[in-house]
């Protein structure tokens with residue numbers, strides 16, 4: 200679903216001036232965050248920026264110091280079981296369930312969701328979706344790190360959540376497992392997702408919108424392309440003409456390429472148009488924001 204469509208409906212997550220203080224340290228300094236129905240939002244930021252703290256407040260695991268928070272229309276500090284059953288949570292690490300078997304655990308968890316949800320996942324369907332079919336009868340404690348993480352994702356999804364929190368979901372995945380996970384997320388429909396990650400390729404691939412948090416403040420919020428426009432209005436165009444390589448920067452690469460072909464047609468070879476990568480955009484925004492935070 201497109202961001203513009205989502206924003207017309209009431210958001211599944213909405214915070215205004217969210218604040219968190221540990222002792223005398225302010226770690227969230229007025230965070231405004233919105234996630235629309237079915238929207239996938241990536242929360243990025245350096246270590247210690249406040250991403251996990253934000254997610255834990257939204258999940259109802261941590262009590263905020265100030266500001267307004269609504270998750271699925273409810274203040275997380277007052278969320279009941281029925282509210283919790285609409286959420287899926289994949290934390291950074293779980294330490295429980297080692298003696299359970301994969302299918303057994305997921306089947307058991309459906310019992311919690313069934314009284315509240317119209318639809319829960321069939322455990323075997325979900326096991327297939329996360330690529331654990333060959334391990335369905337294994338004890339959880341005997342899974343590899345990556346297999347364990349796939350199970351974590353399955354645990355988060357079993358109740359067919361309206362909103363799924365994923366805190367660094369693919370840490371420890373091999374490239375194939377990561378791709379498998381991205382496919383799983385891509386196939387989910389009707390579930391809004393708020394994920395944290397340090398993998399910018401993952402953020403760009405999965406997210407409709409990217410929110411960058413630095414030192415407890417949102418410093419950027421938009422699609423990857425919108426963020427790129429903020430720091431770099433120009434794209435780099437490379438091509439080869441009569442065997443000679445040309446490289447130039449232009450603010451209107453579409454018109455440039457159109458004119459290039461109109462003039463030279465098939466003589467143009469190896470054409471490449473490159474905008475700033477999300478990594479370049481991210482590093483520039485974080486650098487600027489940290490500079491402002493230090494000099495303020």
Ligand SMILES: Nc1ncnc2c1ncn2[C@@H]1O[C@H](COP(=O)(O)OP(=O)(O)OP(=O)(O)O)[C@@H](O)[C@H]1O
Nearest residue numbers: 221222226244245246247248249250251252253395
């Ligand atoms: N229980 C706590 N008591 C005191 N300070 C805390 C507590 N939990 C987190 N902090 C501090 O709050 C700040 C934000 O931490 P948080 O875990 O939210 O950051 P993060 O953006 O998720 O970082 P990372 O990318 O490293 O996971 C950090 O400076 C951290 O040391």
